[in-house]
Amino acid sequence: MSQKPLEELNACTQADFVAALANIFEYSPWVAEQAFAARPFAGVNALFAAMKTAVEHAPENLRLALIKSHPDLADKTKRADELTAESSAEQNSVGLDRLSDAEYEAFERVNNAYRAKFGFPYIVCVRRHTRDSILSNFEQRLPNDAATETSASIAEICRIAKRDSLEEAIEALSRRVPYIAVKLGPRGSVVQAGGKRYAAAPVAVAAVDTIGAGDSFNAGFLLSWLRGLPLDECARAGNITGALSTQRPGGTEAFRDHEFMDRFLKQHGFPISTLELQAE
Numbered sequence: 001m002s003q004k005p006l007e008e009l010n011a012c013t014q015a016d017f018v019a020a021l022a023n024i025f026e027y028s029p030w031v032a033e034q035a036f037a038a039r040p041f042a043g044v045n046a047l048f049a050a051m052k053t054a055v056e057h058a059p060e061n062l063r064l065a066l067i068k069s070h071p072d073l074a075d076k077t078k079r080a081d082e083l084t085a086e087s088s089a090e091q092n093s094v095g096l097d098r099l100s101d102a103e104y105e106a107f108e109r110v111n112n113a114y115r116a117k118f119g120f121p122y123i124v125c126v127r128r129h130t131r132d133s134i135l136s137n138f139e140q141r142l143p144n145d146a147a148t149e150t151s152a153s154i155a156e157i158c159r160i161a162k163r164d165s166l167e168e169a170i171e172a173l174s175r176r177v178p179y180i181a182v183k184l185g186p187r188g189s190v191v192q193a194g195g196k197r198y199a200a201a202p203v204a205v206a207a208v209d210t211i212g213a214g215d216s217f218n219a220g221f222l223l224s225w226l227r228g229l230p231l232d233e234c235a236r237a238g239n240i241t242g243a244l245s246t247q248r249p250g251g252t253e254a255f256r257d258h259e260f261m262d263r264f265l266k267q268h269g270f271p272i273s274t275l276e277l278q279a280e
Helices: 006-011 014-021 029-038 044-056 060-068 085-092 101-118 131-141 146-161 166-174 213-226 231-245 258-267 274-279
Strands: 179-183 189-193 196-200
Touching (some): 006 014, 014 029, 044 146, 101 131, 166 189, 189 231, 196 231
Antiparallel strands (some): 179 189, 189 196
16 A cells, blocks of 8 residues: 555654555545544554545545546546556556557547536446446446445445455556565565566474564565575575564564574575675
């Protein structure tokens, strides 16, 4: 949902919180402003639930403004700088940027019919559809009354804002950034680079304290990446340093015991020798 870790979102100012989450709901920073009061959040799901509650309980004028902030689907007249990155990625995910002239005309007809009747754009979570099923859904919803379509639009907006699974999140982010590394705890880690996926098996240890394991994973991964190692090796290195950090209380104590650290890294095949590290 955000590039800031949840711990930072729980601790930052309202201005920083809103800046980080402003476009989770299209051009509607007021959603994040209202969710701010519900901190701290135990997890991302709790954060999203607070934002969804803010939308669902907002005054009618704000809900309508949120609906109207969304673009028409497959609108060739909409300039790229008028769409958020999220909207562009959402529409492009099912090829709405690559329609034939006939397909554009079909979308334009239903967009115009829907907007003429309800006064706001047709909204659907396109990643749950194909181009054909979107057009079919248009036809199914057009006979509804305005109140039904307002509720349906808000429900679709919430589906658009939420990524329901790790796979959806990786897919969405991979369209915007070249590399994605995800630490999966006892399931190891995965790295996505374009259309390629790399998986690294977990390091089996009995954890003493998991505080700092994520930061330690990042350290091992980034060190290996800066050395030019393959991405699967970077992920494996991150798993090793993440596991190492769990072997002592606190986030860094395992790294302070140099003898233990050296033995652990060698045992699990860390791709960079400790002698090489000490030389730096």
